[in-house]
Amino acid sequence: MAQSLISDNLRHIKAMMPAGVDLVAVSKFHPVEALQQAYDAGQRIFGENRVQELAAKVDLMPADVQWHMIGHLQTNKVRVAVRCANMIESVDSVRLLQLINKEAQRIDKVIDVLLQLHVAQEEAKSGFGVGELLQALTVGELDGMDHVRVCGLMAMASLTDDEEQIDREFAIVNDTFNVVKEEFYADRPEFKHISMGMSHDWPIAVRHGATLVRIGSAIFGPRQY
Numbered sequence: 088m089a090q091s092l093i094s095d096n097l098r099h100i101k102a103m104m105p106a107g108v109d110l111v112a113v114s115k116f117h118p119v120e121a122l123q124q125a126y127d128a129g130q131r132i133f134g135e136n137r138v139q140e141l142a143a144k145v146d147l148m149p150a151d152v153q154w155h156m157i158g159h160l161q162t163n164k165v166r167v168a169v170r171c172a173n174m175i176e177s178v179d180s181v182r183l184l185q186l187i188n189k190e191a192q193r194i195d196k197v198i199d200v201l202l203q204l205h206v207a208q209e210e211a212k213s214g215f216g217v218g219e220l221l222q223a224l225t226v227g228e229l230d231g232m233d234h235v236r237v238c239g240l241m242a243m244a245s246l247t248d249d250e251e252q253i254d255r256e257f258a259i260v261n262d263t264f265n266v267v268k269e270e271f272y273a274d275r276p277e278f279k280h281i282s283m284g285m286s287h288d289w290p291i292a293v294r295h296g297a298t299l300v301r302i303g304s305a306i307f308g309p310r311q312y
C-alpha cells in the first residue's frame with residue numbers, strides 16, 4: 088500500500104480513538120516496508136500471530152518497536168516467542184503460562200502477558216472459558232510465576248455481522264476483567280489491560296472498556312496469504 092494510505096489510515100483511526108486506548112498495528116502477512124511506513128507515521132506497537140514471522144521482522148525493524156504476539160502459541164515456539172515479544176497476548180492455558188515463565192526465567196526476562204478469554208461462538212477459537220479461568224485463579228494455579236507479568240485479558244468476538252452478539256461478548260470480557268481484577272489482582276497496577284476489537288468491531292470494544300485494540304486490515308489493507 089502507498090505510504091500516504093497507511094499513514095492516512097492510522098491518522099483516521101487514531102482520531103476516532105479515545106485517550107487511554109493503545110493501538111496494536113496487526114502486521115501479519117504484510118512486508119516490512121509496510122511496517123516501516125507505519126513506524127514512520129509514529130506507530131510503535133505491532134502485533135504478529137506467527138512466531139517465525141515475528142522473529143524475522145524483529146531483526147529488520149527499529150529497536151524501539153513493541154512486539155505483541157497475538158496468535159495461538161505452540162509449545163515448541165515458546166522459546167523464540169519469549170525472546171522476541173514484549174507481550175504475549177494469547178496465553179490460553181496454565182500449561183502455556185508455565186512454559187513461558189520457564190523460558191523467561193532461563194533468559195532472565197520478565198515478560199508481559201495477557202490471559203486469552205474464549206467468549207466467541209466458534210469452538211475453534213482458543214482461550215480460557217470464563218469459569219475455567221476463575222477456577223484456575225481460585226485454586227492458585229497461576230501463582231508463583233515470577234517471570235511473567237499478567238497485565239490483563241485478551242479476547243476475540245465471534246466473526247459475525249450481528250452487532251448485538253459482539254456487544255454481549257465484549258460485555259462478558261469487561262465483566263470478567265472487573266471480577267478478576269478485584270478478586271485476584273487488586274494490588275497489581277499492571278493488571279489494567281483489556282485487548283479486544285479488530286478492524287470491523289473495535290468501536291464496540293472501546294465502548295466496553297478495551298485499552299488495546301488490534302487492528303490490521305483497516306491500516307494495511309487486505310492480507311495476501
Ligand SMILES: *Cc1c(COP(=O)(O)O)cnc(C)c1O
Nearest residue numbers: 113136157285286301302303304
Ligand atoms: C489478524 C488478527 C487481528 C486483526 O484483524 P483485522 O481484521 O485485520 O483487523 C486481531 N487479532 C488477532 C488475534 C488476529 O489474529
